Amino acid sequence: MHEMALSRGIVEVIREQAAAGGFAAVRTVRLQVGALSHVEPDAILFCFDAVSRGTVAEGARLEIERPPGRAFCLPCGRTVPLGERYDACPDCGGHELVLVGGEELRVKELEVE
Ligand SMILES: [Zn+2]
Numbered sequence: 001m002h003e004m005a006l007s008r009g010i011v012e013v014i015r016e017q018a019a020a021g022g023f024a025a026v027r028t029v030r031l032q033v034g035a036l037s038h039v040e041p042d043a044i045l046f047c048f049d050a051v052s053r054g055t056v057a058e059g060a061r062l063e064i065e066r067p068p069g070r071a072f073c074l075p076c077g078r079t080v081p082l083g084e085r086y087d088a089c090p091d092c093g094g095h096e097l098v099l100v101g102g103e104e105l106r107v108k109e110l111e112v113e
Helices: 002-021 041-051
Strands: 026-033 063-065 070-073 077-083 097-101 104-113
Touching: 002 026, 002 041, 026 041, 041 063, 097 104
Parallel strands: 026 063
Antiparallel strands: 026 104, 070 077, 070 097
């Protein structure tokens, strides 16, 4: 399960930061999960709860941001919104697009105590 591995990764990041930063507990974890990342936020919440037990991340609240898909269209010369990874440009209908947003999978911020 993709989300399980991802949740383990998140807990690992928190453990490393706790070791480096010397905090004992995490209150809130802000995650970015891009709309094009094929990761289910609900599944992450569920998995994180399970894998964080007994770690410094236990009891932390997950806040998940969903950055929308965005791509730079070469013919249009600007950034356009993208609903799906292989969608055409909504303005010119072309496919000369460079994905610039929506694939994020990262811990953006930790609120610690
Ligand atoms: Zn375009």
